[in-house]
Amino acid sequence: MKFVTLPTLRKFGQKVGVRMAFEFKDVEKKWQDNWKQSGMFDVNPEEMEDKYYILVMFPYPSGDRLHMGHWYQYGLMDSWARYQRLQGKQVYFPMGFDAFGLPAENYAIKHGVHPDISTTKNVNYMKEQFQKMGVSYHFDGNVDTSKPSYYKWTQWVFSTLYKNGLAQKKEAPVNWCLSCQTVLANEQVQEGECERCGSEVEQRNLSQWFFQITKYADRLLNNLESLDWPSKTVAMQNNWIGKSTGAQIQFAIKGHEKSFEVFTTRPDTLFGVTYVTFAPEHPWCLNLPLMSKGLRLKNTSKKPKR
Numbered sequence: 001m002k003f004v005t006l007p008t009l010r011k012f013g014q015k016v017g018v019r020m021a022f023e024f025k026d027v028e029k030k031w032q033d034n035w036k037q038s039g040m041f042d043v044n045p046e047e048m049e050d051k052y053y054i055l056v057m058f059p060y061p062s063g064d065r066l067h068m069g070h071w072y073q074y075g076l077m078d079s080w081a082r083y084q085r086l087q088g089k090q091v092y093f094p095m096g097f098d099a100f101g102l103p104a105e106n107y108a109i110k111h112g113v114h115p116d117i118s119t120t121k122n123v124n125y126m127k128e129q130f131q132k133m134g135v136s137y138h139f140d141g142n143v144d145t146s147k148p149s150y151y152k153w154t155q156w157v158f159s160t161l162y163k164n165g166l167a168q169k170k171e172a173p174v175n176w177c178l179s180c181q182t183v184l185a186n187e188q189v190q191e192g193e194c195e196r197c198g199s200e201v202e203q204r205n206l207s208q209w210f211f212q213i214t215k216y217a218d219r220l221l222n223n224l225e226s227l228d229w230p231s232k233t234v235a236m237q238n239n240w241i242g243k244s245t246g247a248q249i250q251f252a253i254k255g256h257e258k259s260f261e262v263f264t265t266r267p268d269t270l271f272g273v274t275y276v277t278f279a280p281e282h283p284w285c286l287n288l289p290l291m292s293k294g295l296r297l298k299n300t301s302k303k304p305k306r
């Protein structure tokens with residue numbers, strides 16, 4: 001099959017005096033039906049030889065449809081999958097939907113529908129859009145993270161971490177909307193107000209689960225060396241792992257029984273310390289009488305509300 005570009009077609013049309021247009025609706029439908037019927041993208045990874053696995057980041061079905069920005073990202077990987085097939089590889093290229101969480105919940109609240117109903121509807125619509133875009137996904141391999149068949153594995157991962165002492169609960173500040181009675185992500189707070197209802201957002205200490213990924217920092221850092229990634233990406237990963245070496249220093253308070261601990265990467269500069277400041281959300285700042293003796297209070301930032 002020979003492909004001709006659009007300008008070539010136009011030129012050819014002028015020369016022979018006929019009007020030629022690229023009937024993309026017909027051409028695309030013809031080939032998309034053909035791919036669907038022949039099942040050329042449906043593969044069973046267990047029976048494949050010369051396997052090639054491609055997985056892209058899943059879209060959120062929080063809006064009800066895909067837009068051009070999605071294809072800007074997914075189009076490239078679809079071309080890559082097709083290129084690998086032409087190289088003789090058997091490509092397993094499934095797709096999924098990151099469908100469980102705050103964005104899906106917000107969409108459901110906004111439209112007054114049960115999240116399972118709105119999410120399933122959005123996922124089906126987006127699947128149809130993907131098919132019309134002519135993507136070469138193995139659609140039967142679809143993952144929908146809001147379905148119990150998927151999140152039972154999230155629960156399994158959590159219980160495994162918990163049983164091995166790698167998950168622990170502690171208090172940490174979060175954005176809290178009094179009117180919606182929910183925690184908000186930083187992106188959902190617009191100039192101190194809730195993006196959804198416009199009420200003022202406050203910082204509140206809530207008990208949350210934390211995973212001890214720091215225990216794996218060395219292994220993650222060592223494995224980075226074996227990756228053939230651009231140096232910029234490796235640097236970003238390094239910063240994300242964020243390992244720093246230093247010491248925990250105990251500070252005593254003059255005339256007070258309490259002491260506090262500080263982490264520093266430069267214990268050699270301690271002789272130059274003239275004062276120590278506390279973050280406004282530190283429990284000591286929320287409990288002012290404790291600070292009356294030996295500590296001086298200087299309010300330099302807006303106090304969080306309780």
Ligand SMILES: [Zn+2]
Binds near residue numbers: 177179180181199
């Ligand atoms: Zn709100």
